[in-house]
Amino acid sequence: MAYREKIGWLSIVAMAVTFGPYFALVAAHAIPAAALPNLRQLVLFGITAVVQALILGAGHLYFRRRSLEEARTPPDERDRAIMQRSLSLAYYVLIGGMILVGCMMPFNSTGWSIVNAALFMIIAAELVRNGALVANYRRQA
Amino acid sequence: MMDGLISNRIRVLRFLNGEMSQAELGQRIGVTRQTIAAIEGGKYSPTLESAFRIAHVFGVPLEEVFKWELIETARPGDAANSPTDAVPTDAD
Numbered sequence: 392m393a394y395r396e397k398i399g400w401l402s403i404v405a406m407a408v409t410f411g412p413y414f415a416l417v418a419a420h421a422i423p424a425a426a427l428p429n430l431r432q433l434v435l436f437g438i439t440a441v442v443q444a445l446i447l448g449a450g451h452l453y454f455r456r457r458s459l460e461e462a463r464t465p466p467d468e469r470d471r472a473i474m475q476r477s478l479s480l481a482y483y484v485l486i487g488g489m490i491l492v493g494c495m496m497p498f499n500s501t502g503w504s505i506v507n508a509a510l511f512m513i514i515a516a517e518l519v520r521n522g523a524l525v526a527n528y529r530r531q532a
Numbered sequence: 533m534m535d536g537l538i539s540n541r542i543r544v545l546r547f548l549n550g551e552m553s554q555a556e557l558g559q560r561i562g563v564t565r566q567t568i569a570a571i572e573g574g575k576y577s578p579t580l581e582s583a584f585r586i587a588h589v590f591g592v593p594l595e596e597v598f599k600w601e602l603i604e605t606a607r608p609g610d611a612a613n614s615p616t617d618a619v620p621t622d623a624d
Binding site for chain 2: 393461464467468469470530531
């Protein structure tokens, strides 16, 4: 498996194990809705972001050590083509999400609902980007 | 639009060049071993520049490395509109 594909998988797993539970808790209304800044919600988000950063950092270090040569090699034309294709797919998800969150939600939602919806769309776009990346590498492997 | 299939002889040319490894070929043209494997397997079409580089490494013209084969696809109405229908016959 190519180094960049491993990094793609790592990003998917890191998002799934951190923001999966985060959005599950948000959807289940486990955190009481309160006026901003709502410290409990902020702490939950902080913990999620820190855990994700730790998983990504440790994963990057592990994979880099295992394939140092490949990690140092700059992306070639195929890598760049795959990245470009994945990014353009993710862009549509992100732009659609931002239209929904920025132009429609302010009419019927407030505070953390909008923040969480924006976060969800960003995570969804990242998942699409990494998913497309992994799928493209698999298809061409 | 015409449908085509790109095939290549990279595996054969590597063999003829002292069983050159995919990694070595990749290194010489500036791509990874995985990219060479994808090109060889017909799963990725390289840029024109890389195609020329590959041909240059093996010292052969481009058409000896890559071949484009036309796939015949019959479209509805092709038979009725075929040029032979328009050719006047002796009976005309």
